[in-house]
Amino acid sequence: AQSVTQLDSQVPVFEEAPVELRCNYSSSVSVYLFWYVQYPNQGLQLLLKYLSGSTLVKGINGFEAEFNKSQTSFHLRKPSVHISDTAEYFCAVSDPDQAGTALIFGKGTTLSVSS
Amino acid sequence: DVKVTQSSRYLVKRTGEKVFLECVQDMDHENMFWYRQDPGLGLRLIYFSYDVKMKEKGDIPEGYSVSREKKERFSLILESASTNQTSMYLCASKSDRHFQETQYFGPGTRLLVL
Numbered sequence: 001a002q003s004v005t006q007l008d009s010q011v012p013v014f015e016e017a018p019v020e021l022r023c024n025y026s027s028s029v030s031v032y033l034f035w036y037v038q039y040p041n042q043g044l045q046l047l048l049k050y051l052s053g054s055t056l057v058k059g060i061n062g063f064e065a066e067f068n069k070s071q072t073s074f075h076l077r078k079p080s081v082h083i084s085d086t087a088e089y090f091c092a093v094s095d096p097d098q099a100g101t102a103l104i105f106g107k108g109t110t111l112s113v114s115s
Numbered sequence: 116d117v118k119v120t121q122s123s124r125y126l127v128k129r130t131g132e133k134v135f136l137e138c139v140q141d142m143d144h145e146n147m148f149w150y151r152q153d154p155g156l157g158l159r160l161i162y163f164s165y166d167v168k169m170k171e172k173g174d175i176p177e178g179y180s181v182s183r184e185k186k187e188r189f190s191l192i193l194e195s196a197s198t199n200q201t202s203m204y205l206c207a208s209k210s211d212r213h214f215q216e217t218q219y220f221g222p223g224t225r226l227l228v229l
Contacts, residue, residue, distance in 0.1 A: 009155070032216050043119075043205060043220035044158075051216060090157060094216065102148050102173060103218055107157040 002027050002093050006106035013113055015083055021076040021109045023091030033074040034092040034103065035065055044090065050074065051096075061085070086113045118142075119221035121206055127227045134193040136224050138206030145211040147189035148218065149173075149181065152203040161204075164189055165211075196228045 007022040025031060032051050036044040048059025055067040065076045074091060088110050092103040122137035140147065146165050150158040150173075160173030162181040170181050178200060182190045189208075193200055203225050207218040 034217075036220075041223075043222045044207075045220070046217050049217060096216075102150075102160045102163050103158075105150075105158040107155060 002104045004106035006109045010110045015115050016080050018079050019081050023074045025093045032094045035076050036090045038088045081113045121221040121224050123224050125225050128196050132196050134196050136191040138189045140208040144208035146209040148207040149191045150205045198228050201228045
């Protein structure tokens with residue numbers, strides 16, 4: 001079964017610094033990959049997704065992620081963070097061969113941006 | 116815009132009560148999901164449904180049941196609430212159309228069982 005590992009549970013950074021949130025998944029077979037963000041007291045919002053094609057995926061709010069099949073990774077990056085990026089970030093995978101299946105989530109990374 | 120709504124943002128219930136959490140989506144999605152979110156554990160799938168009256172168990176179905184009588188509505192039922200079911204509950208929906216893989220989430224229901 002698929003699993004997702006988010007390597008850092010908490011990432012503190014200063015405003016305007018770059019950030020990378022790391023995500024590894026367990027299987028080398030085809031996958032769909034997602035990053036979601038959850039602001040305090042809200043549901044999850046899609047940041048970006050990789051289904052196929054270019055391995056560099058751009059999302060909302062200036063975030064991007066790179067799919068690396070050989071390393072089974074999908075790390076999320078932003079070159080310059082803002083205070084408003086403080087949130088919890090979840091990496092997730094799904095199996096493209098099983099329509100309608102649920103996402104498998106990592107345990108989340110809390111990004112704390114301070115001034 | 117896709118909208119997924121959940122009937123309550125906050126609920127307080129007593130141990131042993133029967134609890135209903137309702138979720139409604141307005142995009143005619145075939146698939147609907149219930150997740151539970153706990154600190155340090157991420158989101159875990161309780162049940163999902165791929166069609167009206169169809170349901171599949173997820174990773175942690177014990178103590179829960181679901182109902183999907185209409186395409187737009189997916190209910191999660193706690194038959195006899197227990198304190199270890201205190202959690203955040205998130206509903207999501209997704210289309211079956213090819214490459215429409217995004218799951219859309221509701222705002223969540225924070226349940227406290229006393």
